[in-house]
Amino acid sequence: MIIYESTTSGFLTDVENEVIVDRLYDVYQKKICRTSRNEIRSWDSSLQRMSNVLRDRDIPRDAAVAIEFKIPNTGKRVDFIIAGNDGAHDHAVIVELKQWESVQKNDRLDAVVVETYLGGGQRETTHPSYQAWSYVSLIEDFNQDVRDIPIKLKPCAYLHNYLIQENDPLIDPHYAEHIEKAPVFRKGEMEKLRSYIKKYIKYGDKNNIIFKIDNGRIKPSKSLQDSMANMLLGNPEFVMIDDQKVVYEQILQYAKSCISANEKGVFIVQGGPGTGKSVLAINLLVQMIQEDYFTMYVTKNSAPRNVYATKLKGTMKKKSIDNLFKGSGSFHSADKNEFDVSIVDEAHRLNEKSGLFNNLGENQVKEIINSSKFSVFFIDEAQRVTLKDIGSIELIKQFANELGVKVFEGELASQFRCDGSDGYIAWLDDVLEIRETANQNDLGMDYDFKIFDNPNTLLETIVEKNKVNNKSRIVAGYCWEWISEGKNNRDVHDIVIPEHNFSMSWNLGNEIWAISDESVYEAGCIHTCQGLEFDYVGVIIGDDLRFENGRVITDYTKRAKTDQSVKGIKKKIKEQPELATKLVDQIIRNTYRTLMTRGQKGCYVYCTDQALAGYLNERIQRVYDEQREVKDMLVAESREKYK
Incomplete structure (x- = not known):
């Protein structure tokens, strides 16, 4: 135009x-x-x-x-x-x-x-x-x-x-x-x-x-296709296994079928933390580009886009890769079927309106479906972490139905995070009182979960783990103000815990905090780590999550004023107190669930509320006690068998 x-x-x-x-x-x-x-x-x-x-x-x-x-x-x-x-x-x-x-x-x-x-x-x-x-x-x-x-x-x-x-x-x-x-x-x-x-x-x-x-006809250049394909070869981070490969083949089949028949299609992929949604999304991006389909990788948050774009770059032109990664707020001005395929990672983070002042467009889900011949939505509804997050399976189906678009579905169940089992996630859901599960005293595997009574020790441990391969990070709940004047200065410490003489900066103005050298000394937030993974994650839980009267409670008033994720909650509570209270409670629990499931091998936690620390220690101790009982029982049975 x-x-x-x-x-x-x-x-x-x-x-x-x-x-x-x-x-x-x-x-x-x-x-x-x-x-x-x-x-x-x-x-x-x-x-x-x-x-x-x-x-x-x-x-x-x-x-x-x-x-x-x-x-x-x-x-x-x-x-x-x-x-x-x-x-x-x-x-x-x-x-x-x-x-x-x-x-x-x-x-x-x-x-x-x-x-x-x-x-x-x-x-x-x-x-x-x-x-x-x-x-x-x-x-x-x-x-x-x-x-x-x-x-x-x-x-x-x-x-x-x-x-x-x-x-x-x-x-x-x-x-x-x-x-x-x-x-x-x-x-x-x-x-x-x-x-x-x-x-x-x-x-x-x-x-x-x-x-x-x-x-001119929109078609990816041959050099772009070849460069992207070469970058995945021999890169273990992007190898697909088990149900990833099955869903990948299903999506390719349905996408090609719909586009060749001049029909629009939507594929919804459900998957919890660590099920390989992003790895599958990147493989789809590369393959569709390779086959001449104009394809975009889309996320609401810039952090996963920037990290995956950086991992793919290698010797390729920086902008060539960047051009394939797109924010979810840019589709309101797009024409119908401008894109062959849109691959939407972290679809639960989509917003209704776009633009700096949330005044552009109608609905990001609808706009993406409208502008793409085939749309793929990767979603985990339990990872909605702000009041603006509206991405849901029901909403995707609703707009697909309104636009007369075919809907296909798939699910990723195999865990590649949290040491390969969903037992830890089920246990964590039970611990955080998100839902009752059968995993009250069972992590389902040998996962390294520890509670620290001093944030300095937590940081020292994460720094030591990070020396192995730069894949360990500190993250924190949004309970400390973001000092804008110091956003690019590691000497300006936003997070301060006086009783332990502890302080550190929020992640600096760095688009690839998750993989940058030295960023282990900066704390990530939900917006810079969601959709990404580490070997070990250290989580600082603030006063918005506490343990009182035998229950885990949330308190949105302890969130930082600079936290945009609960912006507007006071007005909502005045208008609809019961609904708003339930909504913000879910956001806080989902936030910590997301932070505490970033680690593939382990999660280390410090709580500002000592009662919560005591509760978590008691819950993990019950796991260890049950493991010991099972081990003792197996040993006894073995001895009895060989008497």
């Missing part, structure tokens, strides 16, 4: 006559939605500067110009394109426009991140050169016409308000790799930008270049 398209001559005339913004605004309103005054002002300023750039007698007046090009099947928008021919090939110069006046270098994160003033404050964002290059990478990876014709895409960035300074952080060697791929031009460098454009646009557009970019 393009908001504005013309020739260089037409664009210059529209700017000169001061109608360019009105035309952009009118089309934007019709095709997309309302836009803000700030965005209109940014258009006006930036497009005035681009008109100055293009007022050069050597830039052909019949070159094509496009503004606000929405890359098909994504929410990404290219600010400005000028297209033409260099005498041998068709070219399109992609220009990322910024009004930034300054930036700060960011040494801590990957060399794509800078800090600048955005939205009323200093924020981390991608370097404009990387942003421009990533758009080109996205188009080249998925637009078959661009690859086959070919149309050569040339990215750059133009920061027309940016004041050049000595030792300029914008062009620091830290960002050299991306600047080499997409040069950046600053205030006072208009002639350099003109020269860059004229290098590729010597003649006008005779071949409808913009149309072909906008309407």
Whole structure:
């Protein structure tokens, strides 16, 4: 989708006559939605500067110009394109426009991140050169016409308000790799930008270049397919066994059948913690891409997307992998059947509305089904951990029925976490009083579960376990305020337990906390560890879960004010006290159940409530006593047998 398209001559005339913004605004309103005054002002300023750039007698007046090009099947928008021919090939110069006046270098994160003033404050964002290059990478990876014709895409960035300074952080060697791929031009460098454009646009557009970019067939490139397939080979983390393989084959069969018959389909996969939902989802993503189906891996939380994308990257282009991983809030503007297959991991975390202010779209479940020819939902309803989580099997079926979509179902039962048995999970459900189970005194296997009376000892133990393979982490319930000013500083400690002289930071502003080096010294939260797994997990339980009068109780008032998972609960309790109390009680119990099932080999716990610690110790002691009784009985029977 393009908001504005013309020739260089037409664009210059529209700017000169001061109608360019009105035309952009009118089309934007019709095709997309309302836009803000700030965005209109940014258009006006930036497009005035681009008109100055293009007022050069050597830039052909019949070159094509496009503004606000929405890359098909994504929410990404290219600010400005000028297209033409260099005498041998068709070219399109992609220009990322910024009004930034300054930036700060960011040494801590990957060399794509800078800090600048955005939205009323200093924020981390991608370097404009990387942003421009990533758009080109996205188009080249998925637009078959661009690859086959070919149309050569040339990215750059133009920061027309940016004041050049000595030792300029914008062009620091830290960002050299991306600047080499997409040069950046600053205030006072208009002639350099003109020269860059004229290098590729010597003649006008005779071949409808913009149309072909906008309407090219969407198909993953062969290099992308091969690279992804190679990354799974020999990687034990992504090997499927038992019912994973069965469900995987079922999904492939139904997806291909539905798509070839021009019918929509939905496949619902139920599975508890550690049943291999994410491993299956990643294998499906790779296989469907391999077979030419345009496929996306979708989660509401960014943490699992970023971790699995990082694990898959290897030597492959970073953005090529990133483009296959999508947030659940981006489907409200998608067209019907834009995607062949959407693979939705952690579907229980889907929200009703999308957007920063939860004001976009109708329902994420419905929007995903509508925009995809075949949708796969991996779900565990017991892992809904915020008031906004609405993903349920019933709701998926409801919208599928409304849209006339076939529904298929499968289940994953085999455990790959918690040492290969669902006995521990059943025992934990009983302990946390989520549901009564037969596993009151039975973990079902040899699982390492311990209660610590000092959080310092807990951290020391997890750090020691982590030395083996960087697969042990500390997580905590959301009972401590997140100090926003220190979100990138490990010396700023959010979690403080004074009686033990203990403190540590929440996970820093790091998208891959679960696998980053040194992040063992930072505490993860439900949002950064859900959908992921470790060998050992250390869980700090706060005052929102306590033991009183012989029962495990929850207390939402002990949650941090910065906790968004129970935002709005006070209003709900006033309006519907019984329903709201039950709902928030379930969220808190589900949160700790999720945190305490992240470890494959063991779970170590510290409780701020000593009564709860005593109760957990008593419950695990009953397990050990019963194991000892069984062992003694077996020994006695053996001795009797061989007398």
